[in-house]
Amino acid sequence: MANIIEADLCVIGAGSGGLSVAAGAVQMGARVVLIEKGKMGGDCLNSGCVPSKALIAAAAAGDAMRHAGRFGVSGQEPGVDFAAVRDHVRGVIAGIAPHDSVERFEGLGVTVIQAAAQFTGRREVVAGNTTVRARRFVVATGSTPAVPPIPGLEAVPYLTNETVFDLAERPEHLIVIGGGPIGAELAQAHRRLGVRVSLLEMFKVLGKDDPEVTAVARRRLASDGVEIHEGIQIKAVSRQGDAIGVTIEKNGVETTLSGSHVLVAAGRKATVEGLGLDVAGVSYSAKGVAVDRRLRSSNKRIFAVGDVALVEGLGAYQFTHVAGYHAGIVIRNALFKLPAKVDYGALPWVTFTDPEIAHVGLTEAQAREKHGDKVAVLTALFAENDRARTERATEGLVKVVVGSRGRILGASIAGRHAGELLQPWVLAIGQRLKIGAMANMIAPYPTLGEASKRAAGNYYTPTLFSDRTQKIVRFLQWFG
Incomplete structure (x- = not known):
């Protein structure tokens, strides 16, 4: 028979935003249910901020060895054991994971359900064999890598941030599609670990920040040996024996790059499919759940936080610290009925290139x-x-x-x-x-x-x- 749980707050998604809401609410006395179908900690811990910064740290260590001579210390080209680098990344994740674990949250008093969640009504969610009826819900399902519609891409094995950190062998030539923060960070890190890297961007690499500031990082990328291709269109991706060919066009001239691996870092898309949001009366699109500045959806009992939240008049900012900020807004609204609102006037962000x-x-x-x-x-x-x-x-x-x-x-x-x-x-x-x-x-x-x-x-x-x-x-x- 199905279990029925009555709760004050049901949180769907155990990433940064969902965990912050759940931990805060339960310690304030609310009955909280947390539902997660994948890994606790979400993208940030398992395939985003934590592993990428761990990889960047490994790359920085190699670069420091390579350039130690400028301090009068003997420098040399570092030997890179890619499997050991992968183990370093996994070790960092493992060190943080207990803080985000099922055991910790159950210890706080949260009821954790490890299953996919789906709304079956405006105030009801089903997860596995459990039905959760709650006064308020929080959708904190995050985002996944966006895959651009490039002809032939679906027919080749490509990497995203969800798989690139599992590499145990050093790629010979990594072709990175997307010159935003994720693409630039991973391009530089791999280059410093001895990988030949080509970075492809339709517009300008790191084009959303002040150009006088980004020019500093762009120069370092180039001096590190990252091959930058800007203002290009990617026409096709194809197999070339054991290699992968990426055909680009610039100023009417086509060129095909041949690489051993392709990394897609072309943005992210909100995770909204399969949640039954229509049944719950929640307005949403591929860009996320539409919410007002109090983070309430069209069903005022359902909130959205983090990457999946598309805030009226402000858009979506896919940063871990934004998810944490959203958590505080939701707790004040959902538990204390205070009209706290999102204000991005002092919202910071950092791109962790060097x-x-x-x-x-x-x-x-x-x-x-x-x-x-x-x-x-x-x-x-x-x-x-x-x-x-x-x-x-x-x-x-x-x-x-x-x-x-x-x-x-x-x-x-x-x-x-x-x-x-x-x-x-x-x-x-x-x-x-x-x-x-x-x-x-x-x-x-x-x-x-x-x-x-x-x-x-x-x-x-x-x-x-x-x-x-x-x-x-x-x-x-x-x-x-």
Whole structure:
């Protein structure tokens, strides 16, 4: 006989957003059911952020060995055991997995069901032989790799982020389709591990960020030996004996690249199929579940968080930290009936190439479109930072966009540890601080963070060192 569970909250999907909602709600006294048909931890733990950053760390270790000579330390081309690299990645995942495990959540008091979930009504879900009736539901099903409709692609074995971390042997030539953050990160990591890499992008590699900032990472990709093909169309993919051929066209000229492996990194699509959302009265599309800024769907008892949430007027941002942010919004709405709303005004993101690219707020182009000539752009180069010089990491810059009366509108950073350096700017924009708050900060020496202070200080340079200021100083000297 089927089991029937009554709950306050039923969460579908045990990725970052779903786990955060479930853990928070149960510890606040709610009766919580968590349903997951795949691996606990979702994409981030098993095939996304965690394994990719572990692979990047392995690649950075190899690159450090390769270039150690610049510090007077004997450097050499590293020997790469790809199976051992894979084991390193799996070990990192295994170390984090207990935090996301069934056992931990059951220990917190969550009822965990490991089965596929499907709505059978507006307030009812079936998973396996269990029916869950809840006051509120949260759809946290995440996203999966999007596969572009390239002729012949379906007939060849291709990799995605869900399979690339299982490679036990080093590819001879990896062809990466997609020059966004995932494609760029994995292209560089594999190149540093000794793989020949071709990176294919229809538009510009890393084209969604400020071009002055992304140029830093693009130059490093090229100097690392990644073969970049931009502004191209992929016409076909085909078998070429034991190899895979990818035919591209640029300016009317066709070229076929021959590789041993193809990695598809052309974006992601929301996981909405098979959930019975129609039966539940939930509006959705291939882009995700349509929600208002309180993350409520067209059925106000059903919320959506994370990659699957398509927020009215704001769109979808597929980042783990956004899923965690959404969790807090949902808990306040679903448990406390507080009208908390999504605000992406201080939403940061980081691309973990080397150098890293980090951004929050408006880009220069966005700021000028919105505020016109009232915008001031401040920059500070890593090449002028003493800590960066000591570490031979002088590629990069801090770029800050300031509006009228010194209000900080946005910040972009390219350079070592850019993701860490961005965080004071996230706070500043979120708290609506003015540029003086950053300029007056005491930064310890020598740190990379001094670059942020220097950029902020440049806001005052035209006034401080002007002819008028010099005249005032000379005048005041007459009074002793």
